[in-house]
Amino acid sequence: MLITIAATIFVLGLLVLVHELGHFITAKLAGMRVDEFAIGFGPKLCSFKRGETVYSIRVVPLGGFNDIAGMNPEENDAGERGYCERPVGHRMVVILAGVFMNFLLPIFLFFGIFFFSGVSTPNPEPILGTVLADKPAYEAGLKDGDRVLSINGEAIATWTEFTEAVQASEEGRPLYLTVQRGGEELQVSVAPTYDASSKRNVVGVMSALEHKDVGFVDSVTMAVQKTGYLMYMMVDALYRLLLELSGKDLAGPIGVAQMAGEVAQMGIVPLLNFTAFLSINLGLVNLFPIPALDGGHFITLCIEAVRGKPLSPKALYYMQSVGVGLLILLMLFATANDIMRVFVGG
Template sequence: MSFSITMILAIVIVFGILVLVHELGHFITAKLTGMRVDEFAIGFGPKLAGFKYGETLYSIRAIPLGGFNKIAGMEPDDKSAGDRAYWAKPVWQRMIVIVAGAAMNILLAYVLIAAILFTSGIQTPVKEAALGGVIDQKPAAMAGLKKGDIIIAINGEKIATWQQFAAKIKVSDGKVLQVQYLRDGKKAMTNLIPEYDKTAKQAMAGVVAATTHTPVSFASSLVLAAKQVVYITYTMIAAIFGMIMGTVHADLAGPIGVATIIGQAAEIGIQSVLNIMILLSINLGIINLLPIPALDGGHFFTLFIEALRGRPLSPELMRRSQFVGFALLLILMFFATAQDFSRLFG
């Protein structure tokens, strides 16, 4: 698929915010626990600009994807920060700093859900097959369908609900569908040819359902957002566990696949991008807490062992575990990227 400027901007902004918020969690808790933070950067690569406030350098880097912060004493051999070094702090404080990144990703998702509920209310698809949006350059748009059209029949078969319409489209890849619809109360006819979407793994027409709006109070939005975060988190953890146990197909998306999903959401609108950001933010938080060396969860696990033993693991063992962790991540990334290319070009 080709990427427009809007899609590219959406991809950069979403990736940037997710990683930046994650690093901000580490930064804030490091400061609160008295650790010395030498640098907090927005982006990666060569430094474009920066200023020093107190002991911390705040910089903007050339590659606008996420950011990082440099906490003194993350390496046990670094003695420059004295009792303000990361390694010199109590285990429980280091644990807080490590999990804070994932916690901020979960918090971001919660805030976004609450904001959407409060500002937009609950959107419920209408019963009839009414088009709430039509994406440019997609089959429905090329067939002349527009927002507000109501699908009433396909190939002479009556369509009464959105579910019936979606079911017809889903299994009609490459087929010519004779679509009868209502526009401003007048009947019209067009031919629609759904196309197979490799990301969704089904035929699609490039439309979204019309919805009804139910207002949500501020207090209700906070409660409903918490319930949604819990539900999404539970669903994702269950899926990960299922993949590990082999009961769920390991259908992974790497950076290319995620970028494609964000780009497709950008074609629909800002709320679709926010919905994808919510899912990705929770996913990033969960993945980072897996007990795999080189991830925050692996780091937390070694701190947990240190708390039980009363002393840290040896530097050599830590280096070896980090090497194994990076190797596992590279293998997983290769597998996910291979699936991305399979979906795009297979």
Template sequence: MLVNILAPIFVFAVIVLIHEGGHFLMAKLTGMKVEEFAVGFGPKLGGIKRGETLYSLRAIPLGGFNRIAGMDSSDKNDDPRAFVNRPVWARLLVIAAGSVFNVLLAFFIFVFAFLYAGYQTFPDLPVVGGVLSGTSAEKQGIEKGDTILTVAGQKVDTWTDIGKITKTLDTRIVPVTVSHEGEEKTLTIMMTDGDNGRPLIGISPYLEHHDV
């Protein structure tokens, strides 16, 4: 789909633009002369000049760039505000600012995602949070929200108990008793192999969601 192509391009453009924004702000703060701050690359579509800086819009919307006076080592620039004539500490700050801004962007995205989505905890209850598609558990009718009461005739009090029981069994065909909407039923489940080779019923645990 088109969105699958455009989305990564948009994300890349934002990352580059934030990166260049870091260079721009630090150059301004350290007294350097920024001749142009461009959004995008390629032919210039237009721009507006504020003070000594031209803010331009380019034809290819992939990030942006700064044109700082004296940043090209081949430039012969006697302007004391040119990059090459500023103190070493100021030049280092300008160079590092782009990466710092990208780190800050990642941090704020993480914080926003955490605050928006909340977090989950594992209460270790014998409650089904999901059923693996195509497994015997799904075919036999185990559903999300069911409570596992027994596995192979052994009482289950926690989700951890399920793993302990299945690990000791020498058969892949297991009777599982569940409570579904208050009704108990015993199902015969053919266990499947997990990634580590251990037998699994084909269900995942219930996780509690917490808002921040």
């Protein structure tokens, strides 16, 4: 429980800090007055004031905010330094800066992982890297490091040949493996089971990994490529989710906390990978053209740029109300999913 709480605070705190820092820095550079920079919501845990800005940490670590003067034109007391008085282009930059930082953070995290920890790639040889507990291979007595020599008398020279033989087998029908362990050969019988998630027969093993160090330039290149690939995969997943109108895979705060705790127990590198993944997810969701999200704010600024004047306060109020309502419904749905997964087992 302590690991889960600490991991959740670390992950969400870092994501919120980076996101709000993007808004904060660009608002300052655009000449806006920022009255408060806050991490979290609710009552203040601690705060201090430097210059004209109060910096605070609040009780509920599920978000944060920048109190920029003039966000509400009717309450602007900052004159030309108010948000509403700055050029529309400046305001667009401020609104999108949080999302930009959420896309920039994974590049830094992946760079650090690659540069300091190196990279691991699958070993092409038929060597068992990890034998998963309570799976057919484990129950048959196979162990990490075993080399598969043959299956049902057919020689196996590569990991691809091994996986193809398993996938082509019949569920529940034993495969007769010859494996090399140390200096001796062993005969093992293992019956594959069907895995519904991957839609194939499996025996519960993972390939061995080869580790290599990576230089500075390669680390940067690989970090950018991995971030871009994950962005593409997430956009595709979101598109399919909207196309199918299915939210069964949505996770709320409870689900994120559970995953953070599980990943944290695997080590700091998996936790940083999870943080990078979540940061990209947060950035993409914030781009949704929903009022109350950064994407929604950006759309209203685009309308203002085309019209030559901002929308009326009444129109903005109704749009924000609809946006908040949609976000509340989405959060309730995601939380219901969390409860079913964590407490009911659905």
